[in-house]
Amino acid sequence: xxxxxTLPMEEIKKLISDRFYKxxxxxxxxxxxxxxxxVDTAWIKWLxxxxxxxILILLSVTITVIFKLIG
Numbered sequence: 396x397x398x399x400x401t402l403p404m405e406e407i408k409k410l411i412s413d414r415f416y417k418x419x420x421x422x423x424x425x426x427x428x429x430x431x432x433x434v435d436t437a438w439i440k441w442l443x444x445x446x447x448x449x450i451l452i453l454l455s456v457t458i459t460v461i462f463k464l465i466g
Contacts, residue, residue, distance in 0.1 A: 402410075
């Protein structure tokens with residue numbers, strides 16, 4: 396008869412833990428990528444939000460000063 400190969404219990408535990416560890420590493424890599432995307436979008440929002448509002452305020456102040464000098 397054909398006999399199934401058997402592994403010691405320690406070997407089975409090691410294989411299972413290695414597999415879970417590798418899956419956990421993949422999940423952590425995905426989390427890091429998501430965190431990186433969040434940082435990038437936050438930086439872009441700051442750039443367009445904060446910088447754009449600063450430029451608009453500066454432009455409105457400049458126009459106001461010019462009209463005050465003319466009038």
